[in-house]
Amino acid sequence: xxxxxxxxxxxxxxxxxxxxxxxxxxxxxxxxxxxxxxxxxxxxxxxxxxxxxxxxxxxxxxxxxxxxxxxxxxxxxxxxxxxxxxxxxxxxxxxxxxxxxxxxxxxxxxxxxxxxxxxxxxxxxxxxxxxxxxxxxxxxxxxxxxxxxxxxxxxxxxxxxxxxxxxxxxxxxxxxxxxxxxxxxxxxxxxxxxxxxxxxxxxxxxxxxxxxxxxxxxxxxxxxxxxxxxxxxxxxxxxxxxxxxxxxxxxxxxxxxxxxxxxxxxxxxxxxxxxxxxxxxxxxxxxxxxxxxxxxxxxxxxxxx
Amino acid sequence: xxxxxxxxxxxxxxxxxxxxxxxxxxxxxxxxxxxxxxxxxxxxxxxxxxxxxxxxxxxxxxxxxxxxxxxxxxxxxxxxxxxxxxxxxxxxxxxxxxxxxxxxxxxxxxxxxxxxxxxxxxxxxxxxxxxxxxxxxxxxxxxxxxxxxxxxxxxxxxxxxxxxxxxxxxxxxxxxxxxxxxxxxxxxxxxxxxxxxxxxxxxxxxxxxxxxxxxxxxxxxxxxxxxxxxxxxxxxxxxxxxxxxxxxxxxxxxxxxxxxxxxxxxxxxxxxxxxxxxxxxxxxxxxxxxxxxxxxxxxxxxxxx
Numbered sequence: 001x002x003x004x005x006x007x008x009x010x011x012x013x014x015x016x017x018x019x020x021x022x023x024x025x026x027x028x029x030x031x032x033x034x035x036x037x038x039x040x041x042x043x044x045x046x047x048x049x050x051x052x053x054x055x056x057x058x059x060x061x062x063x064x065x066x067x068x069x070x071x072x073x074x075x076x077x078x079x080x081x082x083x084x085x086x087x088x089x090x091x092x093x094x095x096x097x098x099x100x101x102x103x104x105x106x107x108x109x110x111x112x113x114x115x116x117x118x119x120x121x122x123x124x125x126x127x128x129x130x131x132x133x134x135x136x137x138x139x140x141x142x143x144x145x146x147x148x149x150x151x152x153x154x155x156x157x158x159x160x161x162x163x164x165x166x167x168x169x170x171x172x173x174x175x176x177x178x179x180x181x182x183x184x185x186x187x188x189x190x191x192x193x194x195x196x197x198x199x200x201x202x203x204x205x206x207x208x209x210x211x212x213x214x215x216x217x218x219x220x221x222x223x224x225x226x227x228x229x230x231x232x233x234x235x236x237x238x239x240x241x242x243x244x245x246x247x248x249x250x251x252x253x254x255x256x257x258x259x260x261x262x263x264x265x266x267x268x269x270x271x272x273x274x275x276x277x278x279x280x281x282x283x284x285x286x287x288x289x290x291x292x293x294x295x296x297x298x299x300x301x302x303x304x305x
Numbered sequence: 306x307x308x309x310x311x312x313x314x315x316x317x318x319x320x321x322x323x324x325x326x327x328x329x330x331x332x333x334x335x336x337x338x339x340x341x342x343x344x345x346x347x348x349x350x351x352x353x354x355x356x357x358x359x360x361x362x363x364x365x366x367x368x369x370x371x372x373x374x375x376x377x378x379x380x381x382x383x384x385x386x387x388x389x390x391x392x393x394x395x396x397x398x399x400x401x402x403x404x405x406x407x408x409x410x411x412x413x414x415x416x417x418x419x420x421x422x423x424x425x426x427x428x429x430x431x432x433x434x435x436x437x438x439x440x441x442x443x444x445x446x447x448x449x450x451x452x453x454x455x456x457x458x459x460x461x462x463x464x465x466x467x468x469x470x471x472x473x474x475x476x477x478x479x480x481x482x483x484x485x486x487x488x489x490x491x492x493x494x495x496x497x498x499x500x501x502x503x504x505x506x507x508x509x510x511x512x513x514x515x516x517x518x519x520x521x522x523x524x525x526x527x528x529x530x531x532x533x534x535x536x537x538x539x540x541x542x543x544x545x546x547x548x549x550x551x552x553x554x555x556x557x558x559x560x561x562x563x564x565x566x567x568x569x570x571x572x573x574x575x576x577x578x579x580x581x582x583x584x585x586x587x588x589x590x591x592x593x594x595x596x597x598x599x600x601x602x603x604x605x606x607x608x609x610x
Binding site: 018019020021024025026027028029032035052053054055056057058059060061062064066071072075076078079080081082083084086088091094095096097098101104105107108110111112113115122125126143145147149159160207208 | 323324325326329330331332333334337340357358359360361362363364365366367369371376377380381383384385386387388389391393396399400401402403406409410412413415416417418420427430431448450452454464465512513
């Protein structure tokens with residue numbers, strides 16, 4: 001099995017993958033066609049687990065991330081979007097500078113929004129302050145941003161990458177039902193793609209001072225599991241994760257169930273570029289060796305909507 | 306015909322549109338289904354005008370925008386993506402601050418990338434320094450960011466919005482051919498959707514000190530045209546634009562034709578959210594009154610790939 005860097009190098013030689021900036025990837029040709037088949041199949045899987053789907057924007061107010069305790073949990077990943085001042089003198093300096101360094105930094109306004117670090121925050125934000133008559137299960141996809149410094153690697157760990165999530169908010173039972181169905185569907189999908197996937201308990205890489213309590217809680221209560229697939233001889237990566245949050249987000253965003261209690265939540269998350277990488281590591285970079293993704297999607301046994 | 310704000314208000318009341326932050330929009334339900342039909346139809350139109358399609362990343366190196374003279378031309382629109390320092394003391398302050406103000410600004414690294422202000426820059430960047438044996442026509446879509454301050458309005462003028470472009474790089478003749486075919490296809494598409502569209506010469510809103518020469522050049526040489534549709538009683542908006550750049554980008558990015566000359570370029574750009582707004586203004590917000598977008602796409606007479 002080729003390692004992820006050998007796969008990326010082969011696609012670069014073929015001119016079908018390039019990375020214009022660290023952690024940012026472009027695709028064309030046959031590997032893009034494979035990516036799109038996988039993206040559509042994952043979309044169909046997610047739809048079969050969801051009551052509805054939403055189109056969410058690419059960024060999120062910092063106040064919403066604050067409610068979710070994001071700054072204490074994952075400050076190291078944060079990427080913000082910032083626009084410039086409308087002051088003409090600052091813009092003129094920018095225009096004359098050719099965009100370099102100082103003039104840009106001085107013209108930047110303090111940011112109000114972050115580029116989405118996960119798709120599910122948009123769901124909690126929109127449901128904030130509401131009471132849900134029934135459990136709600138929503139499929140959402142967005143480009144997510146997590147800056148992981150020196151560990152960025154094309155397809156494996158992007159600064160920007162594509163995440164499809166099924167988010168369930170409601171009773172504990174509804175969340176359990178969604179997560180167990182999601183785990184089954186993702187496992188069947190992986191098997192049909194010829195991936196040697198395993199499910200394992202996992203913990204999030206919380207920021208150090210916050211990590212002790214949170215990590216222990218995740219481990220003891222088995223809140224997070226991942227679907228792992230191999231890449232190369234020794235590596236493995238998570239292509240999907242299955243996350244129970246208890247009442248954390250229900251409490252933080254004031255989302256209640258019909259009984260007046262804070263709602264439970266959970267999500268099933270798919271990293272789309274990693275599914276592409278997993279197929280390429282398992283079957284190589286030659287299109288003739290790739291599995292029929294459309295057939296695979298139909299073969300999971302998960303009813304289509 | 307309802308004005309754009311009346312359309313937005315009706316969708317908000319129905320719970321199918323919300324804007325979590327200024328210039329950022331979320332959709333669900335029947336209006337999302339209409340958006341997706343329009344997006345697919347525009348994708349098919351663009352494919353019929355293009356040799357290939359690329360998946361481009363959501364951001365672009367500042368040095369590439371600098372080559373395109375972006376900082377002199379449109380500094381007022383610029384939106385950057387910035388991550389945080391890896392310094393633990395700065396991150397700890399962030400974590401303790403709950404993400405507010407000072408701690409965040411001090412932890413921000415000077416930005417290296419901008420969120421794409423247009424999809425076509427990715428094409429020039431990737432072709433930089435190459436010689437093209439033949440003209441290349443590429444379909445690309447990305448979320449584009451332009452900060453237009455107080456004029457932001459949902460669907461009409463987003464901080465982030467969706468742009469599909471057909472980009473042609475090669476001879477003058479190839480560029481003319483792509484733009485004229487694009488203009489015809491966009492006009493037929495608009496007519497089939499029941500939109501009262503007109504084509505008009507236009508100029509880009511260049512930043513003041515740069516504007517004089519550029520605006521004059523665009524006007525005299527008729528480099529930019531727009532497909533305008535009405536919204537409300539008095540308003541009109543561009544749903545597509547048709548842009549000739551001469552050898553500007555070929556020169557700036559060192560892209561040459563087989564003869565050794567800087568390549569010409571041009572693009573046909575579709576603002577996807579504006580097509581949605583145009584249909585809603587023309588036909589109202591009731592799904593039963595909406596046109597059959599799939600049929601419309603087939604009716605344009607542009608051959609499908």
